[in-house]
Amino acid sequence: MDWLHVVVLSVLQGLTEFLPISSSAHLILVPALTGWPDQGLAFDVALHIGSLSAVVIYFRRDLYGMAGSWIRSLIDRRLDADARLAWAVLLGTIPVGLAGLAAKDIVETHLRSPVVLAFGLIAFxxxxxxxxxxHRGTRSEYQMTWRDVLFIGCAQALALFPGTSRSGITMTAALLAGFSRQGASRFSFLLSIPVIVLAGGLETSELLTGTQPVDWGALWLGAVLSGISAYLCIHYFLAFINRIGMQPFVVYRLLLGAALLWLYL
Structure with missing residues (x-):
């Protein structure tokens, strides 16, 4: 991989992982439009590590409180607000984990075309x-009910369809359930942590069984750039989402989807 390739894909992954515009669509689309070769599993793992580091660092205080309360809930079976949120994140990940195991081969072999991406971008x-x-409400992520967890968790499984956007569909489901933009966004970001861990773990297991050479310089640069851009994305998204709303991202999705249909139909 040349350095331009590394920089573009790393920054793109960091920005689109948490914006409701579909990171998978962009990472499939860029090589298709530029003619760049596939970046390979090792680079994908590095980008996931960068994105994971960003969300963990940003929510470190929340995660510390959630982890302590979750452990105490296992001991005394009492659920405070942090423990409930921790359980919500863990249980909300189960549907997408099961769906990923069941449909991974189908998604990777039959649903990665630009036309499919376009329909996903537009419809969702x-x-x-x-x-x-x-349907925008006022509830925060700490006011999550178990029905909300099931609804948002099942919605997240739809993110396996290219163009959907994991963050986009979870924010959509949370808004439909009556959460504020901030509450929907924060829960979506927290919910990304186990998903990124699972995806990165699966890619790592596949990488360890392969024999491809590894460009360590590209991996380190990719992880750092992905992490920095993801952290900035989370920070500014949460700072401005109540003011700007979701409509700018919707317009972007529609324009990108229309462009893909025009190019590939």
């Missing part, structure tokens, strides 16, 4: 727009 973008306009 319109759903996000409707949820943001009509």
């Amino acid at each position: 973008g319109l759903l996000l727009s409707w949820a943001d306009w009509r």
Whole structure:
């Protein structure tokens, strides 16, 4: 990989991992449009590590409180707000984990075309727009019920469809359930942690069984750039989401989807 390739994909992964615009769509689209070769599993793992580091560092205080309360809940079976949120994140990950194991081969072999991406971007973008306009509530992530966890967790499984966006569909589901933009976004970011761990772990296991050479310089640079861009993305997204809403991201999704249809149909 040349350095331009590394920089573009790393920054793109960091930004799109947490914005509701589909990171998978961009990482599939860029090589398709530029003719760049596939970046390989090792580079994908490095980008996941960078994104994971960013969200863990950003929410470090929340995660510390959640971890302590979760451990205490195992001992005394009492659930305070932090423990409930920790359980919500863990249980909300189960549907996408099961769906990923069941549908991984189908998604990777049959659903990665630019046309499929375009329909995913447009359809789920319109759903996000409707949820943001009509169903925005006032609840925070600490007011999660078990019904909310099931609903948002099952919605997250739809992110296996390219173009959906994991963050986009979980924010959409949370908005439909009556959460504020901040509450929906924060829970979506927290929910990304076990998902990124699972995805990175699966890719790492596949990498360890392979024999491809590893460009360690590209991996280190990719992880650092992905982490920095992801951290900045989370910070500024949460700072401005109440002011700007979801509609700018919807417009971007619609324009990108339309461009893909124009290019590939």
